[in-house]
Amino acid sequence: MATLRDVARLAGVSTMTVSRVVNNPGDVKSDTRARVESAIAQLGFVPNAVGRLLAQKRNRAPVSLSRSISGEWSHDERDRSNVDDELVLQATSGRRNLVVQGSSSLSGDTARTMLRIVRAAQPISRVDLARRLEVNRSTVTEIVKPLIASGVLCEAASEQRTAGRLGRPPIGLSLRGDRSLFIGVNIGVRRTHVGAATNGGQLLNEESFDTPADSNATLTRVHSIVERLRDSMPERSLVCIGVSVPGPTDAGRKQLLFAPHLGWRDVPVAEALAIEDKQRTTKSNTRVPVIVENDATAAAIYEARTHLRDSTNRGRNDFVLVRAGTGIGVGLVLGGEVYRGTGTDSGLLGEFGHMTIVAGGKTCACGNRGCWEVYASAASAASLYENERTSRSGETPPRFIEIVARAEAGELQAQATLKRIGEYLGIGISNVIVGLGVSRVVVSGRVVHGWKFLQRSLREAVAGTMAGRLSNWSVEQGEPTGAGLGGALEVAIEHYLKGLVGSTRAAA
Numbered sequence: 470m471a472t473l474r475d476v477a478r479l480a481g482v483s484t485m486t487v488s489r490v491v492n493n494p495g496d497v498k499s500d501t502r503a504r505v506e507s508a509i510a511q512l513g514f515v516p517n518a519v520g521r522l523l524a525q526k527r528n529r530a531p532v533s534l535s536r537s538i539s540g541e542w543s544h545d546e547r548d549r550s551n552v553d554d555e556l557v558l559q560a561t562s563g564r565r566n567l568v569v570q571g572s573s574s575l576s577g578d579t580a581r582t583m584l585r586i587v588r589a590a591q592p593i594s595r596v597d598l599a600r601r602l603e604v605n606r607s608t609v610t611e612i613v614k615p616l617i618a619s620g621v622l623c624e625a626a627s628e629q630r631t632a633g634r635l636g637r638p639p640i641g642l643s644l645r646g647d648r649s650l651f652i653g654v655n656i657g658v659r660r661t662h663v664g665a666a667t668n669g670g671q672l673l674n675e676e677s678f679d680t681p682a683d684s685n686a687t688l689t690r691v692h693s694i695v696e697r698l699r700d701s702m703p704e705r706s707l708v709c710i711g712v713s714v715p716g717p718t719d720a721g722r723k724q725l726l727f728a729p730h731l732g733w734r735d736v737p738v739a740e741a742l743a744i745e746d747k748q749r750t751t752k753s754n755t756r757v758p759v760i761v762e763n764d765a766t767a768a769a770i771y772e773a774r775t776h777l778r779d780s781t782n783r784g785r786n787d788f789v790l791v792r793a794g795t796g797i798g799v800g801l802v803l804g805g806e807v808y809r810g811t812g813t814d815s816g817l818l819g820e821f822g823h824m825t826i827v828a829g830g831k832t833c834a835c836g837n838r839g840c841w842e843v844y845a846s847a848a849s850a851a852s853l854y855e856n857e858r859t860s861r862s863g864e865t866p867p868r869f870i871e872i873v874a875r876a877e878a879g880e881l882q883a884q885a886t887l888k889r890i891g892e893y894l895g896i897g898i899s900n901v902i903v904g905l906g907v908s909r910v911v912v913s914g915r916v917v918h919g920w921k922f923l924q925r926s927l928r929e930a931v932a933g934t935m936a937g938r939l940s941n942w943s944v945e946q947g948e949p950t951g952a953g954l955g956g957a958l959e960v961a962i963e964h965y966l967k968g969l970v971g972s973t974r975a976a977a
């Protein structure tokens with residue numbers, strides 16, 4: 470992404486002047502201002518808005534000091550473009566010795582939640598935002614102000630006027646449609662999808678192919694599709710690539726550690742998808758960031774963002790997402806943020822699909838026996854179904870949606886299979902509920918196609934366990950397939966939104 474320095478170079482002014490145009494445009498001569506604004510538009514520059522907000526407030530309220538550096542750094546030639554805004558602002562506010570980088574986590578979190586709500590519910594009034602965030606309107610105004618000034622948000626009178634209503638029409642905030650481009654890659658056990666979208670999540674183009682057995686072949690193909698998608702939209706600038714993978718990742722979200730159903734181990738996904746950031750105007754070309762996420766966690770992010778369309782949602786939900794397709798993965802959302810575990814093992818959370826529910830049971834692709842996903846995934850339905858009727862040799866086992874279609878047509882064996890899947894799902898879900906202490910569960914993935922036939926036995930299975938008797942639990946139906954590519958795109962867009970509000974929070 471373009472930096473303050475890039476804008477200054479293109480406009481032929483100092484970084485200080487650019488900073489003034491962004492913060493106090495009235496202080497800058499109109500022709501200079503026009504030149505800077507044109508450079509900002511041309512480069513698609515987005516300043517660190519909340520960092521600036523806090524810089525403005527710095528003299529009034531103490532904020533957490535996470536790092537301090539010398540004021541002399543403003544003449545340093547090292548590449549530290551991310552702190553440019555703040556260095557310059559620090560200088561303008563007259564305190565040269567200390568720079569506060571990042572923001573207090575409270576403001577950062579609120580701003581991030583606010584951006585997510587605006588994105589999901591746009592256009593949305595300040596009153597509605599304040600209500601949903603449970604803060605004062607003045608707090609919303611404070612957070613919104615720099616985001617509007619920097620062109621992240623825009624505000625316009627709503628066209629829908631209530632008939633007969635007096636006074637001004639309500640003003641709605643929206644995420645400004647910019648020229649940014651996000652790419653999501655969902656590497657599935659059977660099929661891989663690659664899609665390009667706007668910052669609002671609107672899909673612009675999509676390609677898919679059967680996932681090859683070899684990880685290198687898969688990633689080479691993905692890489693060429695990513696390049697093709699990017700080159701087909703030269704007017705847009707590729708900001709981030711999000712990749713969802715069917716297995717745990719490393720803590721840095723660069724590698725896929727293990728995909729049991731594909732037999733892949735230690736795959737350097739981010740490195741294989743490295744792509745030069747062509748649009749970057751500085752001499753030092755950098756790479757577009759690639760974030761690799763477990764598919765259940767990516768689906769959980771997608772689900773959390775979908776829930777924000779509900780006007781009563783405050784964006785701070787706690788829930789567990791159970792994604793059951795070829796395997797089973799679990800994503801955990803706490804206070805609206807995904808939780809991945811801690812330390813060097815973060816990225817491992819969610820491998821509940823491989824918890825043993827039948828001692829000495831069926832063999833699993835992971836090498837263990839009796840894993841939950843061998844009994845409750847959509848893929849496991851085929852062998853269950855084959856066992857429940859006289860097997861006919863030479864026939865390929867039916868796919869999950871075919872079993873659902875047969876159940877719909879009234880076939881009893883198919884209905885019995887789905888009922889059994891529901892029961893096994895319920896057994897595992899009750900373990901997840903007591904294990905994580907979160908009682909709201911959303912089920913997503915292909916298994917949702919059979920919801921009508923499996924939900925009852927699922928609920929009965931949960932109700933019969935300790936979790937069912939003790940906690941106020943709920944199990945809802947989520948997306949059958951959309952959370953795959955959608956989840957990968959959300960991972961990329963989430964990375965971008967976090968950059969805008971510059972939170973220093975280490976979690977998530």
Ligand SMILES: [Zn+2]
Pocket residue numbers: 822823824833834835836837840
């Ligand atoms: Zn297993």
